[in-house]
Amino acid sequence: MELSSALSIHRPLLGILTMDDSEELFRGNRSNFIDIIKTGTEMGVSVCVVTVKDLKPGHKKIIGYMYNPSSKSWSQQIIGIPRVLYNRIPQREDESDPEVQRTLQAVLKMPQVRIFNPTFFNKWSLFEWLGKAKTTAKYIPATRRLSASHELEGLLKLHGSAYLKPISGKAGKGIMKVDRCVGKVDRKLEYALSIQETKGSAVIRYPKISQLWSRVKDEIGHEEYIAQQSISIVRYKKRPFDLRLLVQKNYKGEWDVTGIGARLAGKMSITTHVPRGGSIDDPEKLLAAAFGLEGTKRILLRARKAALAIARQVEKKSGHMLGEMSMDMGVDIHGGIWFFEANSKPMKFDEPQIRKKSLERIVQYSLYLIRTSQAKTGGHSVNHPSS
Template sequence: MEFSSTLPLHRPLLGILTMDDPAELFRGNRSNFIDLIRTGAEMGVSVCVVTVKDLKPGHKKIIGYTYDSASKQWSQQIIGIPRVLYNRIPQREDEADPEVQRTLQAILRQPQVRIFNPTFFNKWSLFEWLNKAKTTARYIPATRKLTASHELESLLKLYPSVYMKPISGKAGKGIMKAERYVGKLDRKTEYALSVQETKGSVVYKYPKFSQLWAKIKEEIGREEYIAQQGISIVKYKKRPFDLRLLVQKNYKGEWDVTGIGARLAGKMSITTHVPRGGSIDDPEKLLAAAFGPEGTKRILGRARKAALAIARQVEKKSGHMLGEMSMDMGVDVHGGIWFFEANSKPMKFDEPQIRKKSLERIVQYSLYLIRTNQAKTGGMPAGNPNS
């Protein structure tokens, strides 16, 4: 279906929040935005792009960007303040900017505007939050903040491998794996360090821990890292894989699992991330090869249960209203579920059925927020610039 670049005034208005761009009007994944605009149009919701720069919390009218599918053109339009804002600010550095923070805090104080997922997650905070609840602590690998050599050394004494991840990393960038093993000749403890590159990893070997630590310090630089127990995750044709779950709130405002995908590691990669050489695959096929159909059904059920418990705990501890998150989970060789990572700004899932449902859920949850907020505030219809 085609949709007009002029927003109908009677429809609820959802704003996709992003950063301005002098050359391109705004930044972000345009195809993602167009998909959401199209889904909104099909569901009776007007969706437009709003930049932090144009968002004036005290004003009744602001500039929004609308898309016309017939001409394939973006255009500016004067709109009312959207009643719901979906935060897709693309970079942590943008979000941390003092001016951006001032605007976000001003929006959060406005009762008539609801914003969900107002901030990126910090990996260390996530593991701290999840370790504090019985419902989630069971899924968490041993994790420490990597501030000195003794944190890594003590973990390597307990576990044969330890992963190191940047606290503010994304898409597998900067991940390393340290391993302890016994040398073949002299039977002494030796160490290996795998450093993730663009499509594979480079392995360095050291006879002493001090040499391993010197290389790690060189790789880390000034960035903050966590160190985490390595898990013996299940493999398919000798390649490790993990599960990617999308958890979103539905039309009732309740957490639900939208879909589960799988990511198979590249042949020379220490992560399963697609930008690092990983590939998309069918979780049922991969799990069934190791656990059979009944085992697969049980594992996927446990993964769903874990994801919902984690989503609730993260939202509770973050102190913010969240509407979605993606999660990376590992399955060990015994069928145990392990939580590795969560992302408050999920990249789009390429599995068509998950993709379609994910877009619908964003619109459904936005409608839920508008409906419940209007009941509380007695607000005018969202998006009417004359309100």
């Protein structure tokens, strides 16, 4: 059967690390895993899925899940611990589980295994890491931890408008926006709170900060939040858009921008997420409408430069080996670049060219890790399956 060719003793082995699942063997985006496996096969690398539960750091042999493309089925096989592990544990809650953490910490200490992207990022750490560094501070909007109303009040006094975002949020969940404006009727200060809903957003007005804060507190509940200066990002046909960059290490182990996409916000939305009515578009087209062709070139170059500086700084401060991250960036009306967030478990890019290159880079970087760890240990890095 194809298994023996998929898992040959002559091929290096890359393990995709995920969570076990009582019903489906393992969790995560299967079609993404299959794409990585197929790309690996084309490039001479065996790729298997390994669960945290099966990954017993003391054991030489563990269970891996192999995919057979002709029968479109998964099977278990006994394998050696892969030389390289690519962490795709899908949920923060799973990754922070003490048992899972024990395994991850043990794996991080194993000299013969190289694991990349071992943790999710949280939004507050990102801003702490990037806000003070010389190479990155210029891209970072003013950001505070949202613990009391004076944090928000201070930010609104300075910038007039702020985004409120959960530290561990994703896909626009829990995002709010506050605008401080002068009331038209009585010329008193008014606060407008926009709350992101499934699609579009609801706006509620409050005359006093205390009233606004009490509503914000209700919305926040026990979640931790940041408050951030809102950036007036450029619009295309009245809809704001932002850039989504994929930054990955290449075959030389160096950071490189794999591709840049754009997300155009839904009509009534305060974010650009596709599930919230946003849509995918061509960054050059959107930027050119505002800045012309030359301006667009300059902006995209600056965005690349910013992304590389940010990736290096995030990796340095996170203290872990990273192989990829996606970034959301905004472009303001003057063409300035602003960083909104980075994600260590990027969602798949739907732009076909970016997608293809992204898969190849995961395999190329894994090969780089195998090659360089071999050079270090002088040993053989081939993982021998025992069956």
